[in-house]
Amino acid sequence: MRATLPLVLALLTVTGCSMIPDYETPDRPVPVTIGQDTDDAADPILPDWQHLFPDPHLRALVESALTNNRDLELALLDVAEARALYGIERSALAPEFNVNADGTRQRLPADLSGNGNSTISSQYSVGLGMAAYELDLFGRVRSLSESALQTYLGTEEAARSARITLISEVANAYLLLLADQQKLAISEETLKAQQASAELVQRRYRAGLSSELAVRQAEIALETARTNRASFRRQVALDRNALSVLIGGPVPEIPKTRVMEPAVALLSEVPESLSASVLTRRPDIRRAEHALRAANASIGAARAAFFPAITLTGSAGTASADLSGLFDGGSGAWSFSPGIRVPIFNAGRLEANLDVAEIRSEKAVIDYEKAIQTAFQEVADGLAARRYLRQQERAQAALVRASQRSLNLAEIRFDSGADDYLAVLDARRELLNARQALVEVKRQKLTNRITLYRALGGGEGATAES
Incomplete structure (x- = not known):
């Protein structure tokens, strides 16, 4: 035993070679800048979501979602599972020792004992x-x-990505609810105006100043306004249900805040030109790189399988025929059983395993490059949309002002008898559509800011665990 123990210890401390290929991060298959092509591409750091959203109602909804959302809970459990699996694999690097205690009593019949007894x-x-x-x-x-x-680290990045996506979805759902509430308020204002107009036309008809056709047109417009109001009431209810699923509980009463900046959302301005290096902050990109590293390590395991495998089994302790003499002098016992397994013939299984590992590594490279390209497109689309949404908002606001003037003129001409009531109906319908569209453009403008927040990998606090 004395001669064997140093040999065992020496073997246990042997540092083996590695068959893992040298890892190199693939080149990014995208331009070096995103957005406008300038020489001063920026690499901005976004604020965390608490500073991104000054609206206390929205912050409360996000906090509830981070605590109660079921999809996020599943993502965090995936992380815990991957961490445990990594612990299992890592434990194989160290030998496993166990304390064993055994006892055996055996009776042999006389014809088998050898001495006749x-x-x-x-x-x-x-x-x-x-x-x-x-x-x-x-x-x-x-x-x-x-x-x-690397698989475990990849699941951590997937959980961070799920967290950022959840924050973005809650913010977008909140903006949609506010926008539809504002559209509902506009439809209610229109309904009141149509009711007043219908009463006016009815009085003019009784006085012989309007035709029955104008009365019927006013009734049609009134019922259409009621239909629109019911439609937006339904949409607001659906928005609240969707938000309830995201936050994992009932939606508290939300004031009818207008979709305006910065009361609802605030996001630091992102430069028009960005360095493509900002994409590497995204959790999905980091997850893809961890998957690539995991596939690369699997190649090393497949290569090592071609070489001999040496295993050690041993024990040391005491043994005795009597329980009372188990720890007496001279009762020491030990055993040492080294073994070696050398692959000779396996019908091509090892070669096939190596081929699979190399193919999966190539697929991981493609997945990484595809993730980079998708991220580039999302950020580029967000920057482009931001520029044109500004123009669209200005044009839509001008359209609302023009529609309001048109309605005023139409009502004056109808009151003076210079025009029929159809012109008033057309002008009011155009104003309603223009006001609703302006609310939608403002929502899209704010949603675009949230989209850029997600596309750029979230803010400083986005990757913190809840």
Whole structure:
């Protein structure tokens, strides 16, 4: 035992070689700048979501979602599962020791004892045993451990991505609810105006100043306004239901805030030209790179499988035929069983495993490049949309003002008898559509800011665990 123990310890401390290929991050298959092509592409740091949203109602909704959303809970459980699996793989790097205590009593009949008499024998033992431990001479176990580590890190990034997406979805759902509430308020204002107009036309008809056709047109406009109001009431109810699912509970009463800046949302202005390096902050890009590293490590494990595998099994303790003599002098016992497994013939299984690992690594490279391209498009689309939404908002606001003037003129001409009531109806309908469209453009403008927040990987606090 004295001669064997140093040999065992020496073997346990052997540092094996690694078969993992050298890792190189693939080149980004996108232009070096996003947005306008300038020489001063920026690399901005966004604020965390608490500073992004000054609206206390929205912050409360996000906090509720981060606590109660079921999809986020599943993502966090995926992280915990991957962490545990990594612990299992990493444990294989160290030998496993167990304390074993055994006792056996056996009776042999006379015809089997060899001396013509039946015998009863006993054997007891206590020892420290080492299970079959693989010496990682060629890095197979370390490669599997590295692959599990990268998989675990990838699930962490996936959870961060789910968190950022959830924050964005809650903000967008909140903006949609506010916009539809504002549209509902506009439809109610229109309904009141149509009711007043219908009463006016009715009085003019009784006085012989209007035709029955004008009365019927006013009634049609009034019922149309009621229909629009019911439609927006339904949409507001659906918006609240969708928001309820996101936050994992009932939606509190939300004031009928107008969709205006900065009362509802505030996001630091992103420069018109960005460096493509900002994409590497996105959790989905980091997750794709961890997947690439995991696939790369799997190649090392597949390569190491071609080489011999050495395992060690041993135990040391005491043994005796009597339980009372288990710890007496001279009762020491030990065993040491090294083993080696050399692959000779496996019908091409090892080669096929290596081919699979290399193909998966190539697929991981493509997935990484595709993720970079998708991220580039999302940020570029957000920057382009921001520019044109500003123009659209200005034009739509001008259209509302022009429609309001047109309605005023139409009402004056109708009151003076210079025009029929159809002109008033057309002008009021155009004003209603213009006001609703302006609310929608403002919502899209704010939604675009949220989209840029998500597309750029969230703010400083977006990746913190809830």
